[in-house]
Amino acid sequence: MFTLRLNRVRELRSLHGLSQKEMAAAIKVRRATISVIENGVIPTGDIMLRIASFFNKDPREIFFEGSVLSTAQEMNEKKIQKRLERANK
Template identity: 55%
Template sequence: MKNVVKYLRRSKDFDMTQEELGKKIGVSKATISAIENGGNPSAKIMLKIAEVFNKDPREIFFLDDVI
């Protein structure tokens, strides 16, 4: 699943490490890395990430075939 988690995490508005994001949502750095590399997070994790970035999950996560 494609996503813009890494872009948002590293943006000037948030500027956080994978570990910091993981701590905010209660997962490991490795989980954040897997998500950023195309892993499929659970709906619960997607919602938590969306909440951190104050965005709709559909703005962050999308299917590979969506343009």
């Protein structure tokens, strides 16, 4: 089984030794906001920029890195393949 990594927020937060509560306070959002982002909800552009600024990173490095996009593309291709297989039965 593989884990789909939707963004690097949890990874970066952990590397900096921060709790969700500490990070939330630093970027002025609720702790629950950090939790849902770490679980794959795409944040608003404003929050995305706050997170990127906080970690001194380009937002693309956190939310749109190649492996994340590649994994999503692979999943989409598998879904298409399954549909084709079902249609050809």
